[in-house]
Amino acid sequence: MTSTLTTTALTDAPLAPLLAADFYEFQSRLTDTEQRALTSIRAFLDTEVRPFADDHWERAESPRHLVPRIAELGLYGNAFPETWQFENSAVFRGWVAMEISRADPSTATFIGVHSGLAMTAIWVGGSDEQKAEWLPTLAAGELVAAFGLTEPDHGSDTAKGLETTAERRGDEWVLNGAKRWIGNGAFADLVVIWARDVADDQVKGFLVRTPAIGFTGTKIERKQSLRAVENADIVLENVVVPESDRLQKIDGFRDLAVVLRLTRGDVAWQALGVAVGAYEASVEYAKNRVQFGKPIASFQLVQQKLADSLADITASIAMCMRVSQLQDEGAQRDHHSAMAKAFVTKRMREVVARSREICGGNGIQLDHGVARYFADAEAVYTFEGTYDMNSLIVGRAITGIPAFV
Template sequence: MLKSNLRLLQVSKQLVNSSKRFYASGSGSGMVKYNWEDPFDFRSQLSEEEQIVSDAVRSYCQEKLLPRVHDNFRNETHDKRIFEEMGELGLLGSTINGYGCAGTNYVTYGLTAHEVEAVDSGYRSGMSVQSSLVMHPINAFGSEDQKQRYLPGLAKGKLVGAFGLTEPNHGSDPGSMETTAKKSGKIYTLNGSKTWITNSPIADVFVVWAKNQDENGAIRGFILEKDMKGLSAPKINGKFSLRASPTGMILMDDVQVPEENMLPNVKGLKGPFSCLNNARFGIAWGALGAARSCLHTARQYTIDRKQFGVPLASNQLIQYKLADAHSEIAIGLQACLRVGRLKDEGRWAPEMVSVIKRNSAQKALNIARQCRDMLGGNGVSDEYNVIRHMVNLEAVNTYEGTHDVHSLILGRAITGIPSFVAKGQ
């Protein structure tokens, strides 16, 4: 037995040595030089159209958005013209066919979110809300009149939209919402409040979800317009995250909404959850864009910065952190691409989106923290962008389903046992 094992060991060593000589000679089939910026040749997995759109969006983001972001973030301001610029490029409601929309696939939408968030999560948030949370429900659940009335203006960025689901007392539990709708004749009267609403201070159109008292509290969607009496959208002040994106509340005090403004083709939480799944898909791509920006900054900084006479990047610990970030981004993008393809083929499940949203948001936040640390004291200056991405990603990891809520969604799928409510309740 010992002789047999020794013989196997000798054969194994010979095979290893032969393999080394084979690849060292360049005879290995399919060997390529490793590209750290595209480790899995991601670009080759995209169609020509997807590549063209991705390149165009990257150029726009780097040339037009990046120069604005410091001022917007520092002063908590937002240039409303950005929506019109995005509209001109066909980035708003891009997966919708007709009504002035581009009609792209979901992978292209993901690529767009990735490039926009590489500049700032706030800019991507505004785009996501407009596309996934406002235009999507109007297109999916609205009447033809509603589509004709609102979608073209939203697609061009002439109208800005906001989505009202989260309430002061109900974040991860939308089924307990307190906002109500009561019908009288051909008018619905809405009362209630929504909070942490992206775009609300500058919005022209609001898609608001409320419990219809005439249908035993069934949840319905309504389209509100900014000039309706009793409707206000005050800004939330004091944010330390997503400062380049306007955030506020939606306050409704006997707001009179015509019955033709109710979304006719959906009832219950299916409506808002459909919107959230679309938004979460874009977030998964976008968060990795922010992480990519942090990685590139940390890499260049540690190469250029010298301590004790050598580049910081020559430190093993720095290379370890860079390798971790590099690997997580590459793997995460492959997962996003796969879910995008399945979504385009109509073979996706909401839990797939939970996997990538949960993974991307948490990993991106961790990457941003590590990259900030690699920059030392300079890491807290927004001149290097990493700290801005880091505080933005704190919000990204929370909204559209927290990391823990997505864990519960996946836990239910794995075990068949829901655990959203503690035992005994």
């Protein structure tokens, strides 16, 4: 499938206008080609994602029909030389993640799992043969991928507490265990499963092709956040995986941490998009909601809330931009991504709370544009490392002393 965002196709495209929430005009730091690409991406989001996001959220159904359209835009695997359609920066990729989350955090999460976590795991940990087999197929949207790390009893402590086991038997591995909260896990064609080798106690990665004997993925019901992401409980009972489907360059949790470092910064961008989406909805509401004979946007306290939110968004953009610049420079470290994820998700929570407050009682109803962001923010705040854990990663960098337990 050929992307519509090839360099040739973008030559005559107009530059995307700046967002009102981009108060310091950070978008102008993107190249002209990247800014032109945003024009097509925003058009897709405004016509095919945003108008239907509330409906998918309310029905708790992933918009799977968007998979080929997202692939057509070249949004899967645009971080990897093997699959990108035009040369782009980590800053641009972060900005795209923000734009998608601004329209629908659930769609951003689906892409983040498929293209971010799963494809990055293959790119970081796969052999040349594995990358050649899987990256183009996943980039084309021919298959959907998931990333199985979190377990029912282990989230923050997976580095030491991972219970899913892998036992080598000749040229095959046998996996046993359980995973929880696995995005796309209810319908994925390929699941990257992380398990502890019983022989050397090291974490290794495995490409599990579904359906597989002994593999069960059950959709988690009754969620109240990111409802359009079909998270799953996964059970592995003597699932056999050939050695050729073990990620050949993963030899321990330290290698897995490289994947998380690269994707945790993307989650900061996603959190920024949640904040921007809620902020924009609250501005629109404030301009149109009339009380005491005039729009509430004319009230001093409402303007203060909007100004505080815009300041939080502006600071968050600056931090996200710098982390992505460090990634482009090859200088990004775990503590850089951790600080961004912690700081931006905390600011996001405050922005969505103010936005809900501005909308009053209407802020809890989907029809007024804020409620979905308000609910989705809670999941984004937690996944890819809680606020506490990311703060401790930064604290270790400050003091040189780990304080995780």
